[in-house]
Amino acid sequence: MLKYEIGTQLKEIRHQAGWSLTRAAKETGVSKAMLGQIERNESSPTMSTLWKISTGFHKPLSLFVDNLLVGVDDDKVRSTHTTFTSHKQGLKAKILFPFDPRFGFEVFAIKLSPEQTHLSEAHDKGVFEHITVVSGQMEVCIKGRWKKLKAGDVLRFTADQSHGYRNMNKTIHAEFHNLIYYS
Amino acid sequence: MLKYEIGTQLKEIRHQAGWSLTRAAKETGVSKAMLGQIERNESSPTMSTLWKISTGFHKPLSLFVDNLLVGVDDDKVRSTHTTFTSHKQGLKAKILFPFDPRFGFEVFAIKLSPEQTHLSEAHDKGVFEHITVVSGQMEVCIKGRWKKLKAGDVLRFTADQSHGYRNMNKTIHAEFHNLIYYS
DNA sequence: TGTATTTGTGCGTTATAGCATACATTGTTT
DNA sequence: AAACAATGTATGCTATAACGCACAAATACA
Structure with missing residues (x-):
């Protein structure tokens, strides 16, 4: 193997x-x-x-x-939309593309339950997060300021700082993708 | 080890x-x-x-x-001037610096007996030989032409062709160094 | 067309990479 | 200072990398 x-x-x-x-x-x-x-x-x-x-x-x-x-042979389709792993409270995440040293990034899909907030620690220098909102709406906190994002919106920021995601909506979930690039 | x-x-x-x-x-x-x-x-x-x-x-x-x-730690002195290995007829060679992938070259010291000729096969593309004559005099054959070298002379040529070394002197040995670079 | 010779692969054994566990040492806490 | 948690190291065992030899198939040679 x-x-x-x-x-x-x-x-x-x-x-x-x-x-x-x-x-x-x-x-x-x-x-x-x-x-x-x-x-x-x-x-x-x-x-x-x-x-x-x-x-x-x-x-x-x-x-x-x-x-x-x-x-690489990722030309065969992997189905990911069924299995959601890593259940923290109010946050479900699954791996779309695991980290591969040949490419230098990994991609997650994350579901935020209504009225949920998730804070993340600072990563190393040279780490960039790329947010793409798929459905619902959410907010991302960078340098203490919450930025509103709706479906289709994207956002990139340096992740060597504490940051956070939250879904302020009272009924509908928010789903977004997170591409983390390590330089 | x-x-x-x-x-x-x-x-x-x-x-x-x-x-x-x-x-x-x-x-x-x-x-x-x-x-x-x-x-x-x-x-x-x-x-x-x-x-x-x-x-x-x-x-x-x-x-x-x-x-x-x-x-690397080659800062400790290795004595090479005593041990001559690889005895072909009329040609004694010893390794001064063995090939190291980090540097990409190796260095030999070669002694040619009087009136001795040595022919070498063509190496791969991108291989360069660097001749430095230490003592005596010798000749190097490239593209069918013999070039005369004396102590202190240097010569570089592409080794992807058949070539040769010879010592036409009747009494004294010739010693030269050969740095072979692989690109 | 047999007969070597060279090609790569299969097999049994040995050396060592890799793991799980337990241990000793150091630094923290109350 | 006792108790605790965290560090890296030592130990016994299993998985497998690495070797030498022998084999079968292909190629060269006569």
């Missing part, structure tokens, strides 16, 4: 060099059996052996680590 | 985030025991767990892989 398809990268580099597994094993000091399983994504190499590999190929480590948008 | 000190990097990132090992374990999904040994460079993480770590910290993978010039 590998999220990280480094094997494809290795196979390409090896073929490009015109090396056999035996040759690669000789140059890198890693057994060809292991190199084989790594290429087939059957095994997740340790940093130690990855170092040996990049050394043997006379290539920088980043070459094996970067450009790995190959294994 | 880790060449790759990724632990130091992790420790710094964790401290910078103000997280305890317990907190980090919770966020990343990696046990705090494991995080501990990784930080102490007692364990070389697999790419799989390194992915979990970078995900949990909301940081790109490159942050843990790059900027690792910390563990």
Whole structure:
């Protein structure tokens, strides 16, 4: 169960060099059996052996680590509108896109019950929140001031400060998306 | 025996985030025991767990892989002028600096016996050889032409072609350094 | 067309990454 | 100072990365 398809990268580099597994094993000091399983994504190499590999190929480590948008395969539809996780009182949140180091952001969908307020702690420097209101209306608090948002409205702010969301309506829920970007 | 000190990097990132090992374990999904040994460079993480770590910290993978010039510690002197390895006929070579993916080059010292010729196969594209003659005199063959070099002379050429070195002198050895850069 | 030789993969064993738990140490509280 | 909570470390166990060897298929060679 590998999220990280480094094997494809290795196979390409090896073929490009015109090396056999035996040759690669000789140059890198890693057994060809292991190199084989790594290429087939059957095994997740340790940093130690990855170092040996990049050394043997006379290539920088980043070459094996970067450009790995190959294994994304999110082209199959995931249904998220059924499962809402993380039930705090009056606030339901579910993950639309979990954080992925290759992209640097994560996206939540959040439902605020009527007359509910949620305060959030400050995040690290370089974190940006992107609010998109889907339905209902809500308010976001930044630097002590509550800003009104209605369906379709968007808002971006630096999240390295305490902030909050609330739904002042007495009957209808508010739903919004929150894209959190980490730089 | 880790060449790759990724632990130091992790420790710094964790401290910078103000997280305890317990907190980090919770966020990343990696046990705090494991995080501990990784930080102490007692364990070389697999790419799989390194992915979990970078995900949990909301940081790109490159942050843990790059900027690792910390563990170089070549400030202790290695004596190389005694041990000459790789004895081909009439050619003695020793490694001054082995290839390191962080730098991208390796350096050899080569001794050519009198009246000796050595031919080398073409390397990959993007490989450069840097010749520095230390003592004696020698000739380097590029594109079929032999170029004369004497002590103190230097020469750089693209190594994606067959080339050769020879010492035409009848009595004295020739010694030169060869820095091979892989781009 | 047999016969080597080289290719990659499968198998059993060993080394080690990874986990859960318990422990010792330090810092906080009342 | 006693009691408490939080820190990072040490311990035993399980999962798996890594190895050496042997095998089957493909390729080269005669």
